[in-house]
Amino acid sequence: MRTISFSEATLEAMREEMRRDPTVFVYGEDIVRQGGIFGQFKGLPDEFGDRIRDTPISETAIVGAALGAALTGTRPVADMHFADFIGVAFDELANQIAKNRYMFGGQANIPLVIRAPDGINNQAAAQHSQSVEGWIQNIPGLIIVTPSSPATAKGLLKSAIRQNDPV
Numbered sequence: 001m002r003t004i005s006f007s008e009a010t011l012e013a014m015r016e017e018m019r020r021d022p023t024v025f026v027y028g029e030d031i032v033r034q035g036g037i038f039g040q041f042k043g044l045p046d047e048f049g050d051r052i053r054d055t056p057i058s059e060t061a062i063v064g065a066a067l068g069a070a071l072t073g074t075r076p077v078a079d080m081h082f083a084d085f086i087g088v089a090f091d092e093l094a095n096q097i098a099k100n101r102y103m104f105g106g107q108a109n110i111p112l113v114i115r116a117p118d119g120i121n122n123q124a125a126a127q128h129s130q131s132v133e134g135w136i137q138n139i140p141g142l143i144i145v146t147p148s149s150p151a152t153a154k155g156l157l158k159s160a161i162r163q164n165d166p167v
Contacts, residue, residue, distance in 0.1 A: 009150035010040040013157040027053035028079030063089035070112040083118030083132045097166045098141035109164040143167040
């Protein structure tokens with residue numbers, strides 16, 4: 001059995017989905033320059049060019065832009081360094097992204113993924129290691145997945161990208 005890390009599983013899933021669907025793109029902090037905080041996007045800018053983008057440090061902008069991009073027919077994967085910062089973007093998540101399908105009578109697809117590692121045991125202190133599923137689990141309109149292994153991380157990310165609803 002092959003052993004890979006969560007970061008390697010993420011990289012494989014992203015590469016496969018970006019090759020399969022030209023509307024998939026990823027953006028977030030330090031993605032182009034560093035390959036993501038855990039190296040989960042390393043090498044993707046070389047293959048996919050401007051479909052991999054760095055953003056300013058603004059979780060509100062990252063999540064809000066994901067909604068705008070999804071409404072134009074693309075499939076954004078918005079990468080947040082840590083799930084703890086979901087709270088910063090809570091208005092966009094709970095009041096915009098989750099409600100859009102309902103606000104438009106089911107006629108608006110919101111095919112976006114917000115990738116936000118949580119519960120990380122990397123000695124990152126209190127603001128970088130929370131598990132936030134409890135904060136968001138009861139928001140109607142969101143699909144929440146939490147992988148338990150690199151294999152499930154890869155499969156769930158691929159499935160999430162193919163969803164027409166926000167994950």
